[in-house]
Amino acid sequence: MKKKSYLAAACLLLFMLVLSACGGAAGSDAKTASPETGTEAAAGGAEEAASGTVTYESESGPVQVPANPTRIVALTNAPNVLSLGVTPVGVDQWTGNNPLFTEKLKGVTVVTEEDPESVAALAPDLIIAGSTTKNLDQLNKIAPTVVYTWGKLNYLDQQVAVGKLLGKEAEAQAWVDDFTKRASEIGGRIKAEYGDDVTVSVMEVDGKSAYVMGDSWARGTEILYQAMGLKMPDKVKEAVTSEGYYSLSLEVLPEYMGDFIAVSRKLDASNEIMGSEVWKQIPAVKEGHVIEFESRASSYSDPTTLENLLGIFEKGFLGDSK
Template structure:
C-alpha cells in the first residue's frame, strides 16, 4: 500500500512539474469555451513558415504597407519604411518611429523590435528573423479584407480586426448606396494619380480608394480604364491623353512633393468634361495611396464628403 502511495505522489510531482514548465495558460471565455494561448507568444502560420510572435507586441518594425493596420489596432510602431513615414497620419501617430529599409539591419537591431512585419520584397528574411520574429506577406496574394484579418492575427487582435471589417463594410454599403442614388447607377469614376510627367490609372485593387469605390460600393470604372488597368493593377499614360480615360467623375491623387503639377493649368486638362463640370475630387497622394484599415476609414470619409457634400 505504501509503495502505491509513493508511486502516486511521484506521478503527481511529475505532472505538476510539467505544468509548471508549460507556458500555456487556459482560461474560460464568457461563452464557456476554453481560450488556450501561450502566455508570451502565439504561433502564426505565415507564408514563410510558422512563426512564434509576441502575444502582446510592444515594439513593431513595419517595412511596408501595414502601419495603418497597427495604428487602427493601437499597436506601437518603432520603425517604418520611408513611404509610410511620409504619410502625415502615420508620422503624427508615431513621431518617434525611425525610418528604416529592410536592409538596415544594424538600425533595426538598435530599435530592439519584438516583431517585424513586411512584404516579400525584403532582401534577406533570414537576417531579419535573427533580429526578431518576422512575418512576410506577398502583396496581392490576399484580397484587401483577408489581408486585414491576417495582420490582425499576427498582432493577436483578430477579434478586433474582424469587428473593424464588419463595421467598415456596413458603412461602405450605406455610403455607396447614397452615392449611387445621387450620381446614377451607370455613372463612371476614374481614379488616377500623377508622377514624373506621367499619369497613372488604377484598377480595382491598387489602393487610392479603389477597393472601396469598385469592390465595396460596386461603382463603375470606365471601360477604357478597365481594359488597361484591371489586369496589372495600374497603367501609365502620358498626361495629354488623360481625357480619353476619364469617366463622369475623376478622383485625382496629387503627389505634390517633388512632382510637377503644372498640367492642371493646361488647356487640355481644363477641357476634360469632368473637370469643366467640377466633378474632380483631389486627394493628397502621400496619404491616400495606402490600403490599410486606417487609410480605408479616411478614404471612405473622403468619398462621403466629396460625392455627398457631407
C-alpha cells in the same frame, strides 16, 4: 565506513546539482546576447518568456511569435499595425513620411531593410516584412519575422491577418464589418444621386506623369470599386487588366476619364497636367466632378487611410448632405 561513503556521495551529488543550475543560467543569458544579432535582447527575452508564444500560420509556414509583442518593427504593413492602436518601435520611411501618421509616430524610429543593424539596434520581438524585403535571412536571425506578399490578401483580409498576428483579430474583424457596411451605404446614395451606371476614374498625377488605377491599387480604388460598387470606365478596365495600372499621355487622357475623376496628387505642388487645356476640356472637369486628395496619404489600404478617404469621397460625391 559506509556512512562516510554515503556522506561523500551525497555531497558530490549536491555539488553537481548546483554546478548544473549555474551552467543553465549562464546558457540562458548567452542566448539573449547572440553574436548573430549584434544586440543584447535579455529584456525582450524575459518579456517573451513571461507572455508566452503562439504559432502564427504565415504564408511561408508556421512562425513562433510572442503572444503579446511589445517591440514591433514593421518594414511593411505599419499602417495596419497603427490602425489597431499598436505603436511599433520602428517603421519604414514611406510610413514615416505619411501625414496621416505623424502624431502616432512621434518617437518611433525610421529603419530600412537595407540596414539590418538598424533593426537589430531596436531589439525587436517581432518583425513584419514583405516577400520582396531585402536581407530577410538576417532579419529572421534578429527576431521572429512574419512575411506578407503585397496583394496576396485583399485589403480587408490583410487587416484581419495583421490583427490575428497581434492578438487583435476580433477588433480587426469588427472594423471590417462596420466599414464595408458604411461604404456600401454611401455607394448606394451615390448611385441614387447619379444613376447606377455612374463611372469614376481613379488616377495619380505627378508632374508630367499620369496613371489610371485598377480596383485594388490603393488611392481609394478598393473603396470606390469594391466597397461602394461604383463602375470603372470600360477603357480603363481594359487598360489595367495586365498590370493593375496604366500610364497615359496627355493627349489620350480624356478617353479614359469617367463621369467623376478621383485624383491622387501632391496637393502642395502645382501640376502641369491639371493646368493644361486638355485637362480643362474634359467633361468631368468642366462639371466640377473632380475629387482631389493627397498622394502621400493614399498609397495604403489600411483602416486609417480608408476612413480618411471615405470621408473625402462622401463629401466629393454628395457634398455635405447626409
